Amino acid sequence: MPQTVIYPARRIITMNAHQPFATHVAVREGRVLGVGSLAELEGWGPYELDRRFESLVLMPGFVEGHSHAFEGGVWSFPYVGFFDRRSPDGSVSPGLKDIGSVVARLRDIERGMKASDEPLLAWGFDPIYFGGRRMNVADLDNVSTDRPVLVIHSNFHVLNVNSVVLRKAGIDHSTNVHGIVKDAAGKPTGELQEIAAKYMAYRASGINLAEALSDEAAVWRFARVAQLAGVTTATDLHNELPESTVSGYLQATARDDFPIRLLPAFGAISLPVEEGVAKLRALLPRNNNKLRFGLVKIITDGSIQGLSARMRWPGYYNGLPNGVWNTGPDEIDRLLQAYHDAGFQVHIHTNGDEASEVAIEAVERALLRTPRRDHRHTLQHCQMADAAQFRRMAALGICVNLFANHLFYWGDIHYAQTLGPERANRMDACGTALRTGVPFAIHCDAPVTPIGPLFTAWCAVNRLTASGRTLGDSEKISVADALRAVTLGAAHTLKLDHEVGSIEIGKRADFAVLHDDPLAVPPEALKDVRVWGTVLGGCIFPSPDS
Amino acid sequence: MRRLPFTVIGGFLGAGKTTLLNRLLRATTGRHFAVLVNDFGAVDIDSRLVVAHGGDTISLANGCICCSIGDSLVLALVRVLEKADRIDHVVVEASGVADPARIAELALIEPMLERDGVLVLADAASVREREADRYVGDTVRRQLDGADLLILNKVDLVTAAERADLLVWLEDRATSARIVTAVDADVPIEALFGVGPQDRPAVPGSGEPPFRRWSLTTRQTVDRAALLDALRALPSSVLRAKGILRFADAPLERSVVQMVGRRIDVRGEGPWGIADLRSDLVLLGTPDMPDDATLEALFSACRREPAAPPVQR
Ligand SMILES: [Zn+2]
Numbered sequence: 058m059p060q061t062v063i064y065p066a067r068r069i070i071t072m073n074a075h076q077p078f079a080t081h082v083a084v085r086e087g088r089v090l091g092v093g094s095l096a097e098l099e100g101w102g103p104y105e106l107d108r109r110f111e112s113l114v115l116m117p118g119f120v121e122g123h124s125h126a127f128e129g130g131v132w133s134f135p136y137v138g139f140f141d142r143r144s145p146d147g148s149v150s151p152g153l154k155d156i157g158s159v160v161a162r163l164r165d166i167e168r169g170m171k172a173s174d175e176p177l178l179a180w181g182f183d184p185i186y187f188g189g190r191r192m193n194v195a196d197l198d199n200v201s202t203d204r205p206v207l208v209i210h211s212n213f214h215v216l217n218v219n220s221v222v223l224r225k226a227g228i229d230h231s232t233n234v235h236g237i238v239k240d241a242a243g244k245p246t247g248e249l250q251e252i253a254a255k256y257m258a259y260r261a262s263g264i265n266l267a268e269a270l271s272d273e274a275a276v277w278r279f280a281r282v283a284q285l286a287g288v289t290t291a292t293d294l295h296n297e298l299p300e301s302t303v304s305g306y307l308q309a310t311a312r313d314d315f316p317i318r319l320l321p322a323f324g325a326i327s328l329p330v331e332e333g334v335a336k337l338r339a340l341l342p343r344n345n346n347k348l349r350f351g352l353v354k355i356i357t358d359g360s361i362q363g364l365s366a367r368m369r370w371p372g373y374y375n376g377l378p379n380g381v382w383n384t385g386p387d388e389i390d391r392l393l394q395a396y397h398d399a400g401f402q403v404h405i406h407t408n409g410d411e412a413s414e415v416a417i418e419a420v421e422r423a424l425l426r427t428p429r430r431d432h433r434h435t436l437q438h439c440q441m442a443d444a445a446q447f448r449r450m451a452a453l454g455i456c457v458n459l460f461a462n463h464l465f466y467w468g469d470i471h472y473a474q475t476l477g478p479e480r481a482n483r484m485d486a487c488g489t490a491l492r493t494g495v496p497f498a499i500h501c502d503a504p505v506t507p508i509g510p511l512f513t514a515w516c517a518v519n520r521l522t523a524s525g526r527t528l529g530d531s532e533k534i535s536v537a538d539a540l541r542a543v544t545l546g547a548a549h550t551l552k553l554d555h556e557v558g559s560i561e562i563g564k565r566a567d568f569a570v571l572h573d574d575p576l577a578v579p580p581e582a583l584k585d586v587r588v589w590g591t592v593l594g595g596c597i598f599p600s601p602d603s
Numbered sequence: 604m605r606r607l608p609f610t611v612i613g614g615f616l617g618a619g620k621t622t623l624l625n626r627l628l629r630a631t632t633g634r635h636f637a638v639l640v641n642d643f644g645a646v647d648i649d650s651r652l653v654v655a656h657g658g659d660t661i662s663l664a665n666g667c668i669c670c671s672i673g674d675s676l677v678l679a680l681v682r683v684l685e686k687a688d689r690i691d692h693v694v695v696e697a698s699g700v701a702d703p704a705r706i707a708e709l710a711l712i713e714p715m716l717e718r719d720g721v722l723v724l725a726d727a728a729s730v731r732e733r734e735a736d737r738y739v740g741d742t743v744r745r746q747l748d749g750a751d752l753l754i755l756n757k758v759d760l761v762t763a764a765e766r767a768d769l770l771v772w773l774e775d776r777a778t779s780a781r782i783v784t785a786v787d788a789d790v791p792i793e794a795l796f797g798v799g800p801q802d803r804p805a806v807p808g809s810g811e812p813p814f815r816r817w818s819l820t821t822r823q824t825v826d827r828a829a830l831l832d833a834l835r836a837l838p839s840s841v842l843r844a845k846g847i848l849r850f851a852d853a854p855l856e857r858s859v860v861q862m863v864g865r866r867i868d869v870r871g872e873g874p875w876g877i878a879d880l881r882s883d884l885v886l887l888g889t890p891d892m893p894d895d896a897t898l899e900a901l902f903s904a905c906r907r908e909p910a911a912p913p914v915q916r
């Protein structure tokens with residue numbers, strides 16, 4: 058007879074409407090055998106009583122519906138961001154509060170490096186909190202004038218470099234290239250943006266960067282960072298899925314100690330559609346308990362803060378021209394139709410409201426040609442959608458995953474520069490999603506912002522920016538709704554709500570184990586709820602400090 | 604250091620970019636092109652020409668390689684430059700919604716590359732409609748605005764009157780480009796990519812559309828302003844020009860002049876050293892290019908009396 062373990066807990070928040078709270082959960086064969094009181098569970102037969110969670114709170118393991126395994130990749134480079142950030146080993150990389158501290162930190166690292174021409178690459182930098190002061194060449198020349206030094210901003214679209222990089226690339230006052238920032242005297246400041254930034258990062262660091270970002274160690278680091286935040290299921294929401302990555306994912310997820318369930322989304326642009334559909338079909342039989350192929354990703358536009366989002370009239374608040382398509386409307390139609398017809402679920406990145414409109418229309422057309430129930434195509438980010446777009450999404454069966462963390466990290470910029478007050482106040486409209494009945498999740502888009510569903514839920518509940526401004530009271534949601542969004546809500550957008558997302562008989566024994574009760578703390582303190590660790594399919598993963 | 608010419612081909616979905624690339628890959632120009640394409644499957648190469656097919660690269664018997672961009676153009680480009688010793692020229696197929704002029708700027712921050720031309724194709728049957736589209740109109744306008752050479756393709760699909768209208772409209776729109784018309788992207792590859800006859804092995808009757816070449820050689824110095832004026836005055840049938848010149852205002856320096864479409868770059872390349880003190884200019888274009896006498900007359904104003912012999916240091 059298989060073993061049964063019953064865990065008493067201070068409180069179990071189940072996300073199951075029939076039985077929202079309980080004191081005991083029974084686990085057998087990695088699944089939930091029952092939820093209730095000890096007396097109710099004893100009827101299942103002999104059991105072992107494990108009291109380790111007695112003083113702790115259990116929730117369904119958090120589901121991160123939009124993250125990238127790339128989060129694990131960037132941790133092979135030093136983090137120099139403004140906010141504290143938890144690293145895969147559980148330690149906290151402290152936030153650096155001015156440019157001097159960033160330089161000092163990099164200088165320390167530089168001293169420990171051997172080969173003098175090996176580039177020093179750091180990430181997570183964000184100058185928007187430094188009162189207008191930008192980083193420049195002189196700052197990074199203080200780190201080294203021998204080796205290339207590159208600092209990637211937290212948005213991954215901007216880069217600061219030292220004079221070594223500029224010299225090697227032949228960039229000087231005479232270089233007239235979009236994205237190369239110059240000072241009043243016409244000298245390059247060392248800040249590069251968009252395609253110039255991306256090119257220089259790869260060029261200076263060689264192919265190693267691409268490899269470091271996607272090797273097997275990276276997916277382990279990603280899983281650990283996720284697990285430390287209470288996550289048991291996470292997406293890698295855009296991947297070309299070359300065989301090297303596929304086999305790395307298969308090897309990692311075959312191990313009992315791999316702490317999350319991983320859902321990679323195939324980047325539809327990587328292959329011609331017929332080949333892409335065939336590739337994905339061939340991957341399905343390789344799925345295991347912790348690895349699910351089958352999601353598809355289409356990227357339509359850029360980002361709002363990068364001024365590359367496709368916006369409807371009247372466009373950017375600061376009057377700058379409309380953004381750019383990554384995939385044009387015709388191509389979106391073609392890709393979506395092919396994967397829709399083949400029965401796959403498609404996740405569509407749309408930041409601006411014009412991109413959302415094009416995506417909604419594409420789904421509408423795909424459904425006219427090939428009616429399909431319960432497709433659950435999901436708009437990812439969908440930051441600017443208005444109520445009419447949400448009503449249309451509801452009617453078409455489209456789900457949404459809103460970028461709640463944006464409210465905190467870029468809300469002030471959106472209010473003052475990109476969107477203006479009115480649209481900033483209704484951005485990432487969880488309240489509207491709830492009112493119009495669009496199934497929704499909320500996300501972090503790690504590594505763009507740190508993975509941490511409790512923080513993401515806090516953003517959706519409080520809608521506070523980094524400077525403390527509240528963006529739109531009417532779009533706030535309750536703590537209970539936000540907790541649902543990071544569990545069952547996200548599971549729904551991944552078509553996994555029958556397996557995970559609630560603690561319920563028959564579902565997987567995936568739990569987030571918390572020191573504090575998120576429903577009992579003040580809503581403002583939701584982000585401070587401490588995570589003890591997780592349980593994944595009955596296996597216990599405490600965080601190092603638990 | 605040897606710099607590889609860097610050409611970007613842009614244009615909206617269906618404008619004929621892949622057709623043009625297929626022509627380029629099939630051509631035997633004697634120059635080894637590395638061609639970065641969006642859709643590997645759309646590249647229509649005779650399998651007998653393929654010498655190696657590995658992952659995201661196909662090597663051809665004519666020395667060209669074809670590489671898949673996948674989802675990161677910059678990464679694909681970095682990878683291609685690792686093979687720089689095996690190639691002479693890099694060509695990128697921009698995606699249908701990309702701004703090819705922005706991509707061409709990568710050559711300005713990559714010392715291994717030299718910005719060549721931005722070639723933009725427009726589908727004669729649909730470009731006006733695209734340009735008026737609420738979602739992609741601005742994307743199409745950015746592409747046309749950034750072109751050095753504009754290929755109005757598929758002109759067989761429109762009437763003569765429509766074609767004339769289109770040309771007027773395009774000339775108005777793309778003031779910085781030269782415009783050629785084509786059917787099936789059938790344009791002289793040699794003239795388009797600046798492959799001189801010296802690069803071209805003797806392959807009689809290779810089926811490529813004919814192109815014309817005109818050259819000027821003089822031992823007189825050249826007047827810079829007059830030369831630039833003459834280049835600007837050339838009709839659209841002249842697709843490109845390249846020259847190594849001895850300007851009257853800089854007789855000690857080799858000046859390199861390159862024109863692709865309407866874009867003209869002039870840069871100094873240091874002293875003459877042991878090189879022959881003479882100026883050479885080559886024009887490449889379609890068969891409609893003005894005749895020799897007309898060109899001779901146009902450029903005659905550039906010649907200046909020989910300057911005093913330069914002091915050699
Ligand atoms: Zn995205």
Ligand SMILES: [Zn+2]
Nearest residue numbers: 123125294502
């Ligand atoms: Zn993302």
